[in-house]
Amino acid sequence: MTAGIHSSRAITLEQPSLEAAREAIADGFEREALVTVFGRCTVDYDGRASSRLDAGDRHVMFKPDGAALVHTHEGQQPVNWQPPGCEHAVFCEDGTLVLESQRSTPAESLRVEFEGVLQVSAFSGTDTTELALQGTEEDLRQRILDEPDLLEPEFTPLATERDTPAGAVDIYGEDAAGRAVVVELKRRRVGPDAVGQLRRYVDALDRDLHADAAVRGILVAPSVTDRADRLLAEHGLEFVSLEPTA
Numbered sequence: 001m002t003a004g005i006h007s008s009r010a011i012t013l014e015q016p017s018l019e020a021a022r023e024a025i026a027d028g029f030e031r032e033a034l035v036t037v038f039g040r041c042t043v044d045y046d047g048r049a050s051s052r053l054d055a056g057d058r059h060v061m062f063k064p065d066g067a068a069l070v071h072t073h074e075g076q077q078p079v080n081w082q083p084p085g086c087e088h089a090v091f092c093e094d095g096t097l098v099l100e101s102q103r104s105t106p107a108e109s110l111r112v113e114f115e116g117v118l119q120v121s122a123f124s125g126t127d128t129t130e131l132a133l134q135g136t137e138e139d140l141r142q143r144i145l146d147e148p149d150l151l152e153p154e155f156t157p158l159a160t161e162r163d164t165p166a167g168a169v170d171i172y173g174e175d176a177a178g179r180a181v182v183v184e185l186k187r188r189r190v191g192p193d194a195v196g197q198l199r200r201y202v203d204a205l206d207r208d209l210h211a212d213a214a215v216r217g218i219l220v221a222p223s224v225t226d227r228a229d230r231l232l233a234e235h236g237l238e239f240v241s242l243e244p245t246a
Helices: 018-030 137-146 192-208 226-234
Strands: 003-006 010-014 034-046 050-062 068-071 080-082 087-093 096-103 108-123 156-164 167-174 180-185 215-221 238-241
Touching: 010 018, 018 034, 018 050, 018 087, 018 096, 018 108, 050 096, 050 108, 068 108, 080 108, 137 156, 137 167, 137 180, 156 192, 167 192, 180 192, 192 215, 192 226, 226 238
Parallel strands: 180 215, 215 238
Antiparallel strands: 003 010, 010 108, 034 050, 034 108, 050 068, 068 080, 087 096, 096 108, 156 167, 167 180
């Protein structure tokens, strides 16, 4: 059964057939609309890492700028995502509705297969308002310098903008055990790029200091993506959630 609302700027179908859903999504992609799909699906990611979500009820969003987001019924962050600049495609295959988001550099793909669709919508619109961000990385740095225990108990800042072969470290210090600590600051939610940056600083300092020195790396930001969180764990790096302003 397919019930729907149609206008020149919006299409919403409830419980559509997979073919009707495909047509609505393809039309949305063609006119650069914001497309959302809710239903039971599996999710596969293939790129610098691989992951799979078995069948579950999820809400998927494809944005005109190329971003793609997969949400479950819990939490505010997507469980899978693709950044702006990706190419979206939709087709039916082996009794499923397939949506793909492809990124060329680096090579990554997100594939969502729906066995059933409860709702599909495509909205055309514009929003030119710029987000007014509160706080800067300098505010974040000053918070930690004023209250080092915000990072962790007995953390001692020793320098800011400490030079390394990989660039300048935002805050360099020592922990309670006397180990060197590299702190990378970001004022907003960050992804894998920030983890890579922190790892380069840690590796550079590890080479500069004597051989038995232990160098810790801590990423400080309001939040990180799931992929960034996995990379932090893989590389033995740490994360502290902190806003630029109290």
